[in-house]
Amino acid sequence: MIYNALLKYGHSKFSLEILEYCVTEKCLEREQYYINILKPEYNILKIAGSSLGFKHSEETIAKISTAKKGVKHPMFGKTHLAKTITKMSEAKKGAKHPMFGKARPIGAGKLTQSIIVIDLEKNIETKYNSLSEAAIALGIRHTAISLYLKNNQKKPYKSRYNLKKYKKIYLVNKFILDIIESCNKNEIKFNNNYKKEYELTKEQKESLIGMLLADAYLEKGKPTWNARLSVDHTYPLQEAYVNSLYLLFKPLVATPPAIIERKKIREQVLYIKVFILKP
Structure with missing residues (x-):
């Protein structure tokens, strides 16, 4: 990008200046500071010391691939010794693994398919x-x-x-399944009498207020339908929380929490009937 700009506008339109002197250990920190403050137009990479955001052109990718094919590959015709393979494996086991004890970032990698x-x-x-x-x-x-x-x-x-x-639509937690099976035997009918007689418990009222102030929202499937309260959280990180809400509001839930995928992030959604919201 800079090369093309130099050719287009000429060297006289550009200058090279030293913004600050600092010790080696602080270089990346100070570079990031100036990137954030000055927002340089020709800096494709926005994070100091990282190539995040950079993408090779198709032509460059093809050249890199060709340069490593066949006999040009450094491991062409070679195999690791069993001893070497064992050492490589041991070097990444347990606490030595770079991801040991760390949770995978939300949305990172691909979702596995059973x-x-x-x-x-x-x-x-x-x-x-x-x-x-x-x-x-x-x-x-x-x-x-x-x-x-x-x-x-x-x-x-x-x-x-x-x-x-294998397509899993609902939770397979045994405790939840037992409850679902029990409820199916005594299926709740959201008829007018049920709507009129049902009253929220103190715990349900307190939870609803907290949910509405946080991440719950009202939605309608169709303009003529009654509104429902929707709660969705990342699965499986928030599975226990959604399960607890499901148990608390089971008398108002027509279906168990469903697991859906949105932009490669798996989420768990719970729909709660709101016809009984009374002051």
Whole structure:
């Protein structure tokens, strides 16, 4: 960008100045300070010492790829010794791993896809938490499973396995499921008499006030429908909180909390009827 600007406007339009002298340890800190204050137009990267925000052009990516292909790759024709592999593994185990004890940032990485594998020979159905886990169990590459699912193949894989995605819609917490099953046996009917007679408990009233002042909101599915109170939180980080709300407001909830995906972030949504909101 600077190179093109120099060619367009000429060197006389630019100058090089030293803004401040500082010790080496403070360089990044001071650089970030001036980036925040001056907001330089030609700084594509907004975080000092980080390449966050930078993207190679397609042409550059192709050149980098070509430069590392085949015999040009530093590991071409070579394999690590078993001893070396063990050392590499040990160097990243437990507390030595850079992510040890740290929670994965919200939205980071890709959401795993659970897989159902049906062994036609043994007549056994097994659920795996990810493509990689299923691939290891079957002794195949995970890309083979990915292609099988992507192409929506019906023919059994290797004439033996039927593979399909596992779609979880509601929570599978056993405690919650027990409550759902119990409620299904005595299904709540939100009829006029129920609406008229039901009164909020003290705990429900206090919780509603706090929720409305925080992250809950009213919404309507259609203009003619009654409003409902919606609460959604990141799943599974806030699962326990949403579960507690579900238990507290079960007499006003038509369906259990649902798990949905929005922009690669998995969220847990709870809808609460609000026809009984009384002063």
